[in-house]
Amino acid sequence: MKRREFVASVIASGLAVPAVASQSHEHNPVTGPLANAVVSFGAWKTEPALDRFPNVPPPPPTNAHLLFPHDAKIKAGGAVSFVISGLHNVQIFAPGTQPAEINTALLTPMTAPPGLPIINDATNRVYRGPDPSLLPLDRVETVQLSAPGRYLVICGFLFHFQDNMFGYVNVLP
Numbered sequence: 001m002k003r004r005e006f007v008a009s010v011i012a013s014g015l016a017v018p019a020v021a022s023q024s025h026e027h028n029p030v031t032g033p034l035a036n037a038v039v040s041f042g043a044w045k046t047e048p049a050l051d052r053f054p055n056v057p058p059p060p061p062t063n064a065h066l067l068f069p070h071d072a073k074i075k076a077g078g079a080v081s082f083v084i085s086g087l088h089n090v091q092i093f094a095p096g097t098q099p100a101e102i103n104t105a106l107l108t109p110m111t112a113p114p115g116l117p118i119i120n121d122a123t124n125r126v127y128r129g130p131d132p133s134l135l136p137l138d139r140v141e142t143v144q145l146s147a148p149g150r151y152l153v154i155c156g157f158l159f160h161f162q163d164n165m166f167g168y169v170n171v172l173p
Contacts, residue, residue, distance in 0.1 A: 034075040034172065036142075040068040041155070042086040042165075057137065063087075065160045067153065067167030074145065075172045081142040082129075082153075089118050089156035090129040090141050092169070095149025097124045099166050104158060117158040128156060148173045 043064045044050055050062050063086035072080060082090050093102070101124075107117040110133040118131070129141050145151060148171050155165040 030077045035078045037072040037074045037080050039072050041082045041084045065165040070167040073170045076148050079144045089132045091154050091156040092127040093152040094124040097152045119156045145171045
């Protein structure tokens with residue numbers, strides 16, 4: 001039975017079709033130079049020389065705990081692709097949130113190694129990425145921001161945030 005025949009028979013039988021099938025999605029293109037920004041979330045240092053072959057975790061001092069650029073710019077509805085190098089957790093806070101407002105006493109432990117703290121302050125948080133200890137050290141997370149404003153972006157790994165690993169995404173109208 002072909003898929004369309006199956007769907008037709010399900011509808012004809014009166015079986016409920018999941019709500020997700022009837023939901024609409026916005027697929028309006030966002031175009032132009034500010035449709036997307038790329039932010040490097042950490043970077044592998046090359047002094048001293050670093051050899052990551054054969055996929056072994058590098059020692060901690062080999063990663064720069066910075067956002068490159070510190071200030072990124074997109075237009076409303078655009079996206080930011082965070083190119084993550086190292087053990088980092090992307091967290092984005094609503095426009096107007098300042099680093100001093102993040103409650104670093106609210107923590108949750110990473111899965112592996114157990115106990116390393118991730119900031120868990122949900123106040124004004126619009127996005128928090130997955131547990132970085134369960135993922136490869138190199139990955140990309142792309143996040144869409146629709147409302148204009150200056151969003152605070154931090155590394156949720158407590159020690160990196162305390163080392164001033166944060167930046168901003170400016171979303172223009």
